[in-house]
Amino acid sequence: MDSLKRGMVDRAKRVSSDSHKGVMTPPALADVTGDGVEDIVIPMFNSTVLAINGDTFQPLWSNQFPMSETYSTPAVGFYNEDDVPDFLVKYAHGPGYPIYYYSETTVLDGKTGKRLIEPPLRDTIGAQASPLTVSLEGLGNDVFLVWMADCKGHEGSSDEYSFVKGEQDFGGVSEWKIDREIDR
Numbered sequence: 001m002d003s004l005k006r007g008m009v010d011r012a013k014r015v016s017s018d019s020h021k022g023v024m025t026p027p028a029l030a031d032v033t034g035d036g037v038e039d040i041v042i043p044m045f046n047s048t049v050l051a052i053n054g055d056t057f058q059p060l061w062s063n064q065f066p067m068s069e070t071y072s073t074p075a076v077g078f079y080n081e082d083d084v085p086d087f088l089v090k091y092a093h094g095p096g097y098p099i100y101y102y103s104e105t106t107v108l109d110g111k112t113g114k115r116l117i118e119p120p121l122r123d124t125i126g127a128q129a130s131p132l133t134v135s136l137e138g139l140g141n142d143v144f145l146v147w148m149a150d151c152k153g154h155e156g157s158s159d160e161y162s163f164v165k166g167e168q169d170f171g172g173v174s175e176w177k178i179d180r181e182i183d184r
Contacts, residue, residue, distance in 0.1 A: 061113030
């Protein structure tokens with residue numbers, strides 16, 4: 001970090017790369033190996049959460065969320081009863097920006113990367129906000145706060161939609177209209 005602060009980027013080491021979509025948000029840092037060194041949990045824009053050993057820079061685990069993207073940094077917390085930090089993640093599903101049909105929120109076990117919440121929490125709007133953890137005393141007692149939105153009468157829906165044909169293009173941005181009625 002000292003080298004980066006001084007602008008010496010030639011000393012930087014690549015720990016992961018993705019030629020398809022890359023990384024949009026900062027990683028979460030937490031010691032999941034118990035060696036006293038912070039490990040790196042990266043929310044990749046390519047539908048993958050990747051955990052990397054902070055000492056050896058070797059992959060620890062990964063979990064995929066097919067047909068999704070994220071703009072959210074994982075929230076670190078102790079969501080189960082072991083002494084390894086876990087990660088709340090949120091992914092928007094659909095063909096890609098700016099069209100998302102729904103979002104899923106789940107917790108990944110810091111030790112294994114496996115999902116602790118099955119099925120994941122689902123909301124009908126592709127929310128981009130990062131989740132937060134409220135830390136409480138005792139293992140497994142942390143709680144999370146996450147923004148979720150549903151259309152009335154369509155809670156948890158993952159219906160596909162399309163833009164109304166013939167809409168005007170405003171400088172590359174189409175007017176956003178959904179061709180299905182949503183109760184307000």
